[in-house]
Amino acid sequence: MSGASSWSFREDDARQIQSILSAFLGESNARTALIVDRTGQMVSTAGESPTFDATAFASLTAADFSANDQLARMLGESEFGALFHQGERESMYLADIARRVILVVLFDNRTTLGLVKLRVKTAVVQLNQVFTDMFNRDGTSAPGVESEFLGEAEDEIDKLFGS
Amino acid sequence: MSMINYASREINCKLVYYGPGLGGKTTNLEHVYNKVAPTSRGKMISLATETERTLFFDFLPVDLGTIRGFKVKFHLYTVPGQVYYNASRKLILKGVDGVVFVADSQIERMDANIEAMQNLYENMTQHGYDVSKIPFAIQYNKRDLPNAAPIPELQAALNPGWPVGEPGKQRVTPDPYHESEFLVKQEDGQWIERAPYFEAVALTGEGVFDTLKAISKNVVKTLG
Numbered sequence: 084m085s086g087a088s089s090w091s092f093r094e095d096d097a098r099q100i101q102s103i104l105s106a107f108l109g110e111s112n113a114r115t116a117l118i119v120d121r122t123g124q125m126v127s128t129a130g131e132s133p134t135f136d137a138t139a140f141a142s143l144t145a146a147d148f149s150a151n152d153q154l155a156r157m158l159g160e161s162e163f164g165a166l167f168h169q170g171e172r173e174s175m176y177l178a179d180i181a182r183r184v185i186l187v188v189l190f191d192n193r194t195t196l197g198l199v200k201l202r203v204k205t206a207v208v209q210l211n212q213v214f215t216d217m218f219n220r221d222g223t224s225a226p227g228v229e230s231e232f233l234g235e236a237e238d239e240i241d242k243l244f245g246s
Numbered sequence: 247m248s249m250i251n252y253a254s255r256e257i258n259c260k261l262v263y264y265g266p267g268l269g270g271k272t273t274n275l276e277h278v279y280n281k282v283a284p285t286s287r288g289k290m291i292s293l294a295t296e297t298e299r300t301l302f303f304d305f306l307p308v309d310l311g312t313i314r315g316f317k318v319k320f321h322l323y324t325v326p327g328q329v330y331y332n333a334s335r336k337l338i339l340k341g342v343d344g345v346v347f348v349a350d351s352q353i354e355r356m357d358a359n360i361e362a363m364q365n366l367y368e369n370m371t372q373h374g375y376d377v378s379k380i381p382f383a384i385q386y387n388k389r390d391l392p393n394a395a396p397i398p399e400l401q402a403a404l405n406p407g408w409p410v411g412e413p414g415k416q417r418v419t420p421d422p423y424h425e426s427e428f429l430v431k432q433e434d435g436q437w438i439e440r441a442p443y444f445e446a447v448a449l450t451g452e453g454v455f456d457t458l459k460a461i462s463k464n465v466v467k468t469l470g
Contacts, residue, residue, distance in 0.1 A: 093252045122249070139305065146337065150334070229314045230470070240462050243311075
């Protein structure tokens with residue numbers, strides 16, 4: 084493989100993650116939980132649907148976390164395992180999962196940072212396990228795209244970017 | 247490392263525009279933003295300084311539509327070109343699926359181009375990626391300027407090619423974009439591969455989509 088290893092995210096993974104996130108949201112009273120991968124892609128969301136541009140949000144979250152990772156190293160820490168951004172009404176809490184994805188929790192004044200931090204611990208442990216298993220899985224077991232995919236994708240690229 | 251999300255039926259591919267400062271990376275993205283139908287693209291995010299120099303990155307998601315049941319999206323990023331922003335430049339390369347190197351054709355910028363190219367190789371290596379093995383294209387921008395260096399000179403400095411080790415790839419491959427030129431050929435008894443290159447004037451949009459089309463097709467090929 085040329086770049087970083089590819090990975091796939093299956094429906095059974097999604098179900099497992101949804102159940103962990105739903106349980107966490109119920110216990111913490113947080114609004115929304117999102118899983119973003121470190122390259123800036125949204126993987127999964129649970130709870131209230133985000134009203135903002137989720138794609139842009141994911142890319143900025145990954146950049147935010149990566150920048151803070153570098154700051155941690157400058158301070159002699161291997162990482163900041165979690166980050167907290169406080170707003171007047173809305174706040175967000177970010178936690179590292181398996182060094183590959185980020186759990187983002189959005190919450191408002193219906194709960195407190197203390198409760199979120201307390202409840203997130205269990206969710207982080209469970210998610211770490213799920214994602215570690217997922218990344219260790221044999222990449223060849225993924226079904227892959229259909230053989231006609233390539234030709235059709237090229238046609239769409241010509242259409243969108245002008246032929 | 248495109249991520250295939252079977253749960254949401256999405257494939258996201260990350261394309262990064264790399265190159266020296268003021269070379270036209272952001273201008274490439276702005277042209278794409280202005281020309282692609284608003285329904286096929288998202289908002290463009292620019293983390294820039296007050297003087298509009300890229301500080302961290304620009305980001306533009308482009309939606310290719312649904313193909314064989316998968317929503318395919320390209321995430322276009324630029325990096326800050328200025329030498330001292332290397333920390334943020336390196337972060338953006340994480341998980342990259344394809345790289346476009348935007349070179350500034352002006353003779354005076356030759357050293358800056360070479361330095362940025364070396365920096366790309368270094369940063370890719372530090373991430374464990376190999377530039378010669380991922381989709382990679384070079385765009386020679388600002389071709390309209392009177393002080394633009396000739397293409398052969400730019401090619402010799404920035405795209406001298408890399409040796410082809412795999413016997414399966416050791417065959418003459420014509421350059422589909424330039425008549426009587428080759429992407430893979432034998433030179434002095436050694437097989438050499440070069441990245442495809444494109445001439446551009448990003449300010450007017452010339453060459454911008456040719457480059458994007460080529461790199462995105464090469465990225466899609468890696469999914470099969």
